[in-house]
Amino acid sequence: MSHLKPEQIVAYRDGELPDSTVAEHLAVCEVCRAKVTDARLRRALLQSPSKPPPGEHPSEDALSAYFDQALSRRQAAKVERHVRECAQCTADLMALRKAVTQPGETPAPSLLVQRVKRQFRAQPERRSLGQVVIEGLADFALRAFHVPAPAADMAAPSPIEQAHFRLPPNRFAYGPPPSAAREADACFEAPPDRLYERPRPPRTTIRLDAGPAGITLTFTRHEEGARLTVLARERSSRAPAVGLGLTLVPIYGPPVTAETDRHGRARFILTARQSRLLIHAQHLWELILTCHA
Structure with a gap:
């Protein structure tokens, strides 16, 4: 099964390609469906006026939950309104969608890289703290419960x-x-x-x-x-x-x-x-x- 060409995706986004075969292909092809969604987001980004986004940026967890469709309707609508007016969050969401739907074809987005790096930095710190505690307990046990060599191992004094x-x-x-x-x-x-x-x-x-x-x-x-x-x-x-x-x-x-x-x-x-x-x-x-x- 061949994927849609870029010009076909743009034409379908703009409503210039009312072909039933394209709709059937998008129903079964997740890659092409993601490309159409990205094209729509890109058009909304270009058409949006240059004004500051309303409110604060949604957190990384909120964007990930929005991508996984794990938010409520009210929360999802709030994220969508912000994404339509915020170029940075729109780009982050598009990059996250590409990283998930097309692994290996595009570099990992900065949002995903920061999340992974933060997790890996936290693990060695927790591991080193545990090692320090274990070593301290082991040293205390050796000093507190040190037992000399048994007398049977040494020759009996005359x-x-x-x-x-x-x-x-x-x-x-x-x-x-x-x-x-x-x-x-x-x-x-x-x-x-x-x-x-x-x-x-x-x-x-x-x-x-x-x-x-x-x-x-x-x-x-x-x-x-x-x-x-x-x-x-x-x-x-x-x-x-x-x-x-x-x-x-x-x-x-x-x-x-x-x-x-x-x-x-x-x-x-x-x-x-x-x-x-x-x-x-x-x-x-x-x-x-x-x-x-």
């Missing part, structure tokens, strides 16, 4: 690693933590032939209350080793302090015996000539005390 340098209660009053054993944590349990870079902790002084004797124990860490100095003085007398020379020896491997109380804390046993102190920390150190009184 009794030596679990214990700390503690003194029996009600006997000693030591200085600010960490203790001397934790300050001396510079040796790793490894074969003796393997060397490690060991940090140099600061000097630490621990005051011990050993019954009648006031003992001051000073631990000093050096590049070549460690030195422990003990000064003991009888509280009831004015005798000079008794010097105890101590040697700090690192021990590799688990100990054969350990002198601890029922709570797993190390005991400090001081005898006349020599004493031994086993400190339970992350690494085991044996203190051999020699009295030089």
Whole structure:
């Protein structure tokens, strides 16, 4: 089926072609019927006087509803009166009709392009806002309900690693933590032939209350080793302090015996000539005390 020629459409619009075949063709051909409507609108536009349109321009939704025949009679009549006197709205309505009835043949009208662009601009904004909310909730959930790795995934610590340098209660009053054993944590349990870079902790002084004797124990860490100095003085007398020379020896491997109380804390046993102190920390150190009184 061939469409009507432009001159036939103009002649039919002006009533110069009273042919029944043209009317039958328009009844079945939507494209030609739209062309006749556009020709009539164009003629009305050319014949209309140049005066401002009455009232405000109808909205885009109103023009779309008028094109879809979704308005009431009163609203449709109002839009028609405005379109007959407004060249801009007439051109927009004609362009919208062409875009719908002849897709791909003519470029999209500015009215339709603005509607599509406005919808696409609104969608990313809503999507980005939703993403921000979701990311914020996810970050809050991770921080609020963070659970560390289960202990089953890590090796169980040994009794030596679990214990700390503690003194029996009600006997000693030591200085600010960490203790001397934790300050001396510079040796790793490894074969003796393997060397490690060991940090140099600061000097630490621990005051011990050993019954009648006031003992001051000073631990000093050096590049070549460690030195422990003990000064003991009888509280009831004015005798000079008794010097105890101590040697700090690192021990590799688990100990054969350990002198601890029922709570797993190390005991400090001081005898006349020599004493031994086993400190339970992350690494085991044996203190051999020699009295030089």
